[in-house]
Amino acid sequence: MKVFYEKIKLVASRNQEGSFRVCSIGCGDGLVDNDILSALATEYPDRHVQYVGIDVSETYCQLAKDNLKPGRNVDISILNQNFLNFSSEAFDFVVAMHSLYYLPCPEDGVNKILSLMKDHG
Ligand SMILES: C[S@@+](CC[C@H](N)C(=O)[O-])C[C@H]1O[C@@H](n2cnc3c(N)ncnc32)[C@H](O)[C@@H]1O
Numbered sequence: 001m002k003v004f005y006e007k008i009k010l011v012a013s014r015n016q017e018g019s020f021r022v023c024s025i026g027c028g029d030g031l032v033d034n035d036i037l038s039a040l041a042t043e044y045p046d047r048h049v050q051y052v053g054i055d056v057s058e059t060y061c062q063l064a065k066d067n068l069k070p071g072r073n074v075d076i077s078i079l080n081q082n083f084l085n086f087s088s089e090a091f092d093f094v095v096a097m098h099s100l101y102y103l104p105c106p107e108d109g110v111n112k113i114l115s116l117m118k119d120h121g
Pocket residue numbers: 025026027028029030031032054055056057060081082083084096097098099102103
């Protein structure tokens with residue numbers, strides 16, 4: 001997780017204003033993402049965070065809703081859909097923890113992630 005947190009600091013240093021936008025591809029039960037959100041809240045207590053978790057499984061979406069414990073400045077949105085069909089305003093952070101290898105063509109997933117990220121993401 002240490003490398004991960006260093007990456008968070010690097011990307012955050014390139015976005016000095018406004019909200020941090022975080023997208024989790026295949027968010028699952030949300031427990032891993034709790035660590036990411038709490039790292040952001042600890043390092044940047046005054047910054048607002050918009051988190052979008054996406055998962056094809058309705059069961060996991062419900063678990064993520066139950067498990068995610070947003071801090072004071074975090075908005076949570078959970079979408080039950082295939083992330084390959086997702087389009088949105090760009091994100092500072094796109095997390096795909098243990099989810100790309102489920103795709104028939106992981107390269108499609110990587111390209112989608114790149115399309116969802118801001119230039120500094
Ligand atoms: C092994 S779990 C990982 C969950 C979480 N990221 C973690 O690290 O604990 C993989 C998740 O990806 C989801 N998933 C697989 N393919 C997906 C797709 N095309 N779009 C959205 N979610 C997907 C599965 O439903 C599952 O919840």
